[in-house]
Amino acid sequence: MPPKDYQPGTYGKIRYSTRAHYDRDTVFPILDCGLVAHVGFVLNSRPMVIPMAYVRVDETLYIHGAKAARIIKAGAETAPVCLTVTHIDGLVVARSAFNHSVNYRSVVVHGELRNVTDIEEKRHALVAVTNYLLPDRWDEVRPMTDKELRSTGVLAVDIETAAAKIRQGPPIDEDEDYELPIWAGVxxxxxxxxxxxxxxxLLDGVEAPASLAAAQQKFSASSNQP
Amino acid sequence: MPPKDYQPGTYGKIRYSTRAHYDRDTVFPILDCGLVAHVGFVLNSRPMVIPMAYVRVDETLYIHGAKAARIIKAGAETAPVCLTVTHIDGLVVARSAFNHSVNYRSVVVHGELRNVTDIEEKRHALVAVTNYLLPDRWDEVRPMTDKELRSTGVLAVDIETAAAKIRQGPPIDEDEDYELPIWAGVxxxxxxxxxxxxxxxLLDGVEAPASLAAAQQKFSASSNQP
Incomplete structure (x- = not known):
């Protein structure tokens, strides 16, 4: 059984010191309501960040995209990756410019990116990412062909470290600024x-399927905001 | 006068081949309605991606955060950076799992990150980022002190390359799948x-200022979606 908490990595310490959370009970809900991950990797010694669809399955994140496999250098087995999911919850309006802020929830995951070549793991990952965005959609669509399965790129990141950072609530102003007649709030x-x-x-008479309402419910703000 | 289009970099070619746009008329509007940028850099040979507030001023992006300056290695003048802004516009629901997609607009910017040390450039950047998120907010708040100005970290990225990628519209299904009685759309x-x-x-009697309604208008979907 894995440990309950992720260990902060050396890189995780940079910015995630004051409000960082490493426990799964904080990290997973933030990952589990995002529509996009920003996936960072190093290419020719330079950073590259691209938005990708993803899903979490236990301790692994699967990411999916046409050219995904090319992130891993030819000949290499894996590549170091950073995957970040962010929800913006509000603009924090303070009495001074200095104390303006943003309410948000984010998770930064580090791990090694690997190309999913096992056909059964790939199938499970594709079912998972489809059903993550549109619950039970897999059972509503035309079955995937073997050719489609082979030609779809899927990458996996087994989570090594993960840090959640959260800012919520009203502004925190300087003590003396609370007496100013300046609007503040969120x-x-x-x-x-x-x-x-x-x-x-669309053919005549085809009704909207259950997956649409389920997605609307799942990703609406009231369902997942703190 | 700078050229009208950004040149694709070697890294830009990886994923941004089919739907990439390098012209300012496409790139700038996508940058100019985002609330957060995902900023990628390399630390100890590993990628790191963190969400940060930002603003575009002409050909420069300013990013802002308490620990921002620490992204640049001690002793170094600059650091290579990738800054990505993404808007998710819809889930593309196809007749097969294979052709599901996401409608989105994103811009990937590459450049060198530099610490803004010139006090006047820093002041202009802070005014810009404040007024970007909350139009004309700078004139509504208690003036910034010199101490606050000095202690705020601001980084700049002079845009070297920028690539927009856009996917809009209904699903694109296999020819034969259009005859299936399966719901499809967005x-x-x-x-x-x-x-x-x-x-x-908040003190009694303080009314909501103009910046709030302006921000609601500026960042509402109908204002900036294509």
Whole structure:
């Protein structure tokens, strides 16, 4: 059984000192309601950050994209990767510019990126990422062919370290500034899913499936904000 | 006068081949409606990605955070950086799992990160980032002190290359799948700002300032989505 908490890595210490959380009970819920991860890797000694769809399955994150496999250098087995998921919850409006801030929840994961070549692990990862974004969608669609399965790139990151950072609540102003007649508070930021837009080529009489309402519920702000 | 288009860098070619745009008319609007940038750098040969507030001023991005200056290695003048801004616009629901996708707009910027030490450039950057998130907020707050100005870390990235990547519209299914009675379309994702929440310690009679409504307008989905 893995330890309950992730250990902070040397890199994790840089910015995640004051408000960092390493326990799974904090880290996993933040990972489990994001629509996109920003995946960072090193290419020719330079940093590269690209947005990718992902899903967490236990202690592993799977990421998915057409060119995903090319992140790993030809000939290499793995590559160091940093995967960051961020939710912006509000603008923190203070009485001084200095104390303005942003309410957010983020998780920074470090690990080694590996190409998923085992066909069964790849299938499980694709089912997981599809059903993560659209609950039980896998059972609503035309079955995946072997050719599609082979030609889809899937990468995995087994989580080595993970740090959550959270800022919530009203502004924290200087003591003397609380007496100023200046507005302060929070401007909430929310993400929501709107009404489904039908494909122009949808066949007549095809009803919206259960996965749409489930996704709207799952990713609406009221479902996952603290 | 700078060239109209950014040149694709060697790293830019990896993933941004099919739908990449390098012209300022595409790149700038995507940068100019984001609330957070994911900033990637290399630390001890490993990638690190952290979310940060930012603003674009002409050809420069300023980023802001308490520990920002520590991204640059002690003794070094600059550090290579990748700054990515992503807007998720919808889940693309196809008739096969294989053709599911995400509608999004993203920009990947590469450049050298430098610490802003010139006090006037730092002041201009702080005014810019404050007024970017909350239009004209700088004139509503208690003036910044010299001590605050000195103790705030600001970093700048002069844009060397920038690539926008955009996916919009309905799913693109296999020809034969269009005859299947399976729902397809787009589940729109929008970001919005809610009603301002007053600080519990707000003085009686202080009205919500103009910056709040301006921010709600500026960052609402209908204002900036394509």
């Amino acid at each position: 401007l909430p930021v929310t993400q929501s899913m709107g009404a489904p837009e039908e494909d122009p080529r | 589940l729109p994702v929008t970001q919005s700002m809610g009603a301002p929440e007053e600080d519990p310690r």
